[in-house]
Amino acid sequence: MHILADENMPYVEALFGPHGKVTRVAGRDISADMLVDVDVLLVRSVTKVDSKLLAKANKLHFVGTATIGTDHVDEQLLAERGITFTNAPGCNAYAVCDYVLSSLLLVAERRQLRLKGLTMGVIGIGNIGKRLLPRLEALGLNVLVCDPPRAEAESSFESTALASLIAQSDIVTLHVPLLMTGRHKTHHLIGAAELAQLKPEAIIINACRGEVIDNQALKQHLATHSEHSVVLDVWENEPQPDPQLMALVDIATPHIAGYSQEGKAFGTSIVYDHWAALHGFAKADVQALLPTPELAAMTVAGKPTQGLLKQLVHAVYDVRNDDERMRAVSQQTGYFDRLRKSYPLRRELLSTQINMSAGMPADNATTLARLGFQCSDL
């Protein structure tokens, strides 16, 4: 069995290694010639899996992407050729929640904003969106949701219309797949018209796909609306984002919102479990693969004010470091992929246990647990 895997997927040797020969390649360099004798192809978001790539892949029976996003994969082609395909739903949902929380708390600090009582609109209530809701409520935000496909599928799900959500929200965050066509198309979901409807001083966060916001329209908008704060993890034309747009946004990161150790490990293990089930092998034990977190526990004394919550979140993950690293090297050729390849080890809030000091009200533990920490008092 020959398994070809993106070099940025951890634990492939540990999981797939016992079943065959593993070859590693940079995701953007995987080519048709490399797939001639390959049985299993394991990719991340940067490899376009299409008819050109699969032109000589006559032995290929399985393609797995260690991502939730599938916009880089021609799933219809794989089905037509009888090649089993899976993505990794939910693998990095907690990591993206941590990214959104850290960004929100950082922008609020810089702008001296009290988040409690503000309204936050979440667009896309899937693996990430649904986990984000209790976290935002723990910060005292009122939450509006927009997910028309879910509203169609579930009669009890109430979706606010996009225009109405934008007009009412102090903060808007995007968690939709990139869909180029169809009734629920998300390509340029946010364009000049939507930007014009934002509340004065609104904050907008995009950690889904760059193409969901029209980047040229955003650049033009920000040139005359510097009162808006923008957080971008994803960009049109990756790995070469527009430097002028980067200069205008408040937080800029190189598509790493999902890059926790857990997120990457689950990406590989979910794909492995799918493949293993086809062959009757046991599931992966991800917790056994993950090292002990550096910050396994923290003790908290005091009320969970916005300041304390920011301190706790940033003790585990502080987006400021990713923003600074990106801006420091953004003049260099190839910096975007280099930052992603050499990304520092990062754990999720869920990997840190909070111990409440004696006499703390139970409500405090509930707030911290809703934010995503493990809490000893619950």
Ligand SMILES: NC(=O)C1=CN([C@@H]2O[C@H](COP(=O)(O)OP(=O)(O)OC[C@H]3O[C@@H](n4cnc5c(N)ncnc54)[C@H](O)[C@@H]3O)[C@@H](O)[C@H]2O)C=CC1
């Ligand atoms: N920056 C990063 O590192 C990461 C980016 N992503 C991106 O975020 C996206 C969302 O991730 P998950 O929540 O895990 O995916 P998911 O597939 O679980 O959820 C997506 C949700 O968006 C909804 N949706 C689809 N079209 C919509 C529309 N037109 N308007 C509103 N809602 C719509 C779907 O009904 C679904 O509930 C992924 O597709 C991926 O592109 C995901 C993980 C990491």
Ligand SMILES: O=C(O)C(=O)[C@H](O)COP(=O)(O)O
């Ligand atoms: O899961 C997704 O979808 C993502 O966007 C990934 O976190 C992105 O990681 P790469 O596949 O680009 O390494």
